[in-house]
Amino acid sequence: MIKKEEMLIKSVKSIALDTIEMVLNNRYISRAAVPGQFLHVDIQGHTLRRPISIADVDKSEETVTILFKIMGSGTKHLSAYQTGMTFSVLGPSGNGFNIDNREAKSVLLIGGGIGVPPLYYLGKRLAEEGREIISVLGFQSAESVFYEQKFQELGESFIVTNDGSYGDKGFVTNVLGKVKDFDCYYSCGPSPMLKAITERLEHKHGYISLEERMGCGVGACFACVIPTDTSGGYKKICKDGPVFSSREVTL
Amino acid sequence: MTNLAVDLPGLKLKNPIMPASGCFGFGREYSEFYDLSKLGAVIMKAATGSERFGNNTPRVAETASGMLNAIGLQNPGVEKIIETEVPYLANYDIPIIANVAGSTIEEYELVAKTFNQTDQVHALELNISCPNVKEGGIQFGTDPDMAANVTKKVKKVSDLPIYVKLSPNVSDIVAMAKAVEAAGADGLTMINTLSGMQIHLPNKHPLLANKTGGLSGPAIKPVAIRMIYEVKQHVSIPVIGMGGISNAEDVLEFLLAGASAVAVGTANFQNPFICPEIIEELPAVLKKYGFNSVQDAIGKGIVV
Numbered sequence: 404m405i406k407k408e409e410m411l412i413k414s415v416k417s418i419a420l421d422t423i424e425m426v427l428n429n430r431y432i433s434r435a436a437v438p439g440q441f442l443h444v445d446i447q448g449h450t451l452r453r454p455i456s457i458a459d460v461d462k463s464e465e466t467v468t469i470l471f472k473i474m475g476s477g478t479k480h481l482s483a484y485q486t487g488m489t490f491s492v493l494g495p496s497g498n499g500f501n502i503d504n505r506e507a508k509s510v511l512l513i514g515g516g517i518g519v520p521p522l523y524y525l526g527k528r529l530a531e532e533g534r535e536i537i538s539v540l541g542f543q544s545a546e547s548v549f550y551e552q553k554f555q556e557l558g559e560s561f562i563v564t565n566d567g568s569y570g571d572k573g574f575v576t577n578v579l580g581k582v583k584d585f586d587c588y589y590s591c592g593p594s595p596m597l598k599a600i601t602e603r604l605e606h607k608h609g610y611i612s613l614e615e616r617m618g619c620g621v622g623a624c625f626a627c628v629i630p631t632d633t634s635g636g637y638k639k640i641c642k643d644g645p646v647f648s649s650r651e652v653t654l
Numbered sequence: 655m656t657n658l659a660v661d662l663p664g665l666k667l668k669n670p671i672m673p674a675s676g677c678f679g680f681g682r683e684y685s686e687f688y689d690l691s692k693l694g695a696v697i698m699k700a701a702t703g704s705e706r707f708g709n710n711t712p713r714v715a716e717t718a719s720g721m722l723n724a725i726g727l728q729n730p731g732v733e734k735i736i737e738t739e740v741p742y743l744a745n746y747d748i749p750i751i752a753n754v755a756g757s758t759i760e761e762y763e764l765v766a767k768t769f770n771q772t773d774q775v776h777a778l779e780l781n782i783s784c785p786n787v788k789e790g791g792i793q794f795g796t797d798p799d800m801a802a803n804v805t806k807k808v809k810k811v812s813d814l815p816i817y818v819k820l821s822p823n824v825s826d827i828v829a830m831a832k833a834v835e836a837a838g839a840d841g842l843t844m845i846n847t848l849s850g851m852q853i854h855l856p857n858k859h860p861l862l863a864n865k866t867g868g869l870s871g872p873a874i875k876p877v878a879i880r881m882i883y884e885v886k887q888h889v890s891i892p893v894i895g896m897g898g899i900s901n902a903e904d905v906l907e908f909l910l911a912g913a914s915a916v917a918v919g920t921a922n923f924q925n926p927f928i929c930p931e932i933i934e935e936l937p938a939v940l941k942k943y944g945f946n947s948v949q950d951a952i953g954k955g956i957v958v
Contacts, residue, residue: 405687407687407927449716450716450720450721450871450923451716451721451923451924452924615712616715618713618721618923619683619923621683622679622682623677623679623682623683623684623922624677624714624723624725624923625679625725626711626712626713626723627713628707628708628711628713629711635705637728
């Protein structure tokens with residue numbers, strides 16, 4: 404259930420180019436959040452909240468970790484927030500990843516850029532249940548890479564950069580050939596990447612998490628819809644998603 | 655005890671605060687945050703004759719002290735709304751106002767006539783001012799003769815009181831207000847959004863897929879206040895005011911300018927509890943400025 408909660412900043416850290424990691428304290432959110440959900444963050448002086456995905460949860464410390472990229476005025480302002488400050492969120496928002504698929508003994512995580520964070524908490528939870536984790540993570544360049552070590556601790560990981568300055572050169576789809584067989588995939592990243600992946604892995608069972616500019620973040624304003632077919636069907640990304648089965652929506 | 659009640663055609667409001675059309679869906683989402691019976695009324699999202707998908711995304715963009723939207727009147731169509739959404743809202747102790755949209759006079763008539771068949775809707779808001787759909791009614795909202803004509807036609811097919819929603823995208827708002835009053839409108843709601851655009855620097859193109867969108871939020875409040883103030887000096891039908899309201903002081907400003915009640919839109923997105931919070935704060939704000947009731951304050955700001 405979505406609540407309006409105050410988050411206390413425990414730490415703020417720049418972990419890659421224009422990429423900020425924030426650890427936030429809040430009992431309700433840390434207890435209720437599941438992988439793939441997001442927080443709708445209120446940034447002072449900004450009319451609209453910003454949807455930011457949950458990258459990790461520590462239930463014993465009652466903390467939630469978010470990662471965001473400085474893209475515009477809102478994220479820039481948020482990046483200047485200091486430890487000890489609080490801000491309001493609506494959360495945990497949306498429907499997370501389906502992790503109950505017991506058939507999936509081995510899973511492939513495919514993340515692109517700022518789509519990588521929600522896959523970390525997902526991978527951690529799946530690894531705890533004994534699933535085999537393989538990760539393919541794409542970034543723009545070496546200086547944008549983050550969480551490589553953390554994903555390696557979960558299982559075999561491949562890093563790809565667009566300019567080839569670190570890991571393989573190209574896109575995440577370029578290294579899918581190197582990956583051994585898996586039962587199910589989970590992906591989050593820019594729409595063109597998700598489109599390429601869902602086409603390439605058409606025969607596989609998969610889940611994708613989508614990003615879109617949002618208004619209310621609770622399903623009332625119809626700003627973040629995605630078609631499900633060509634005859635007017637649609638889903639709301641904020642409320643029905645952000646996670647969908649790979650065959651559920653039309654990218 | 656400060657009296658918040660206001661009586662308007664078809665609407666017995668226990669307080670003057672209602673969520674604005676398009677910013678509250680059909681209420682379900684916000685009912686998870688609070689009891690909708692606390693509201694003065696509710697204005698539903700626009701209804702068209704048949705289902706509409708709306709525009710491509712991105713549909714929203716933030717601006718300085720506001721936002722642009724170009725949703726494109728997405729809705730399941732008037733019949734589905736009557737079947738599934740109106741009965742849901744009727745569970746709450748609040749008057750329901752249905753927002754009627756269309757691209758032809760016939761569509762407005764059809765939607766209004768269909769709402770007339772249910773006894774759970776208390777008034778109609780005639781949306782002749784959506785800037786986000788080519789055929790979304792804006793052509794009726796910028797020409798006084800066309801506005802009067804659609805008002806007259808809808809009035810004929812519906813027994814419900816009709817509040818005409820005025821567009822600020824006109825040079826003479828008073829002429830629009832007088833035209834629809836003469837055509838039989840029972841009230842006005844104003845203002846709808848202002849047409850605007852934002853260019854996204856990274857790709858150098860308009861950010862919204864629709865290119866233009868409707869500007870709302872605190873940025874447009876002075877425009878709304880000015881227009882209500884001008885209109886109220888020339889018409890006698892009541893005005894429900896809207897445009898950037900985000901606290902009880904803003905509400906008092908609208909009342910002083912001549913509004914009899916107000917709708918809160920964009921502010922719901924930042925704070926889902928904004929409507930009940932304003933309702934709670936309003937008595938103290940009225941009292942602070944020397945008013946014992948909402949009724950006392952209406953139009954008191956107009957200097958003749």
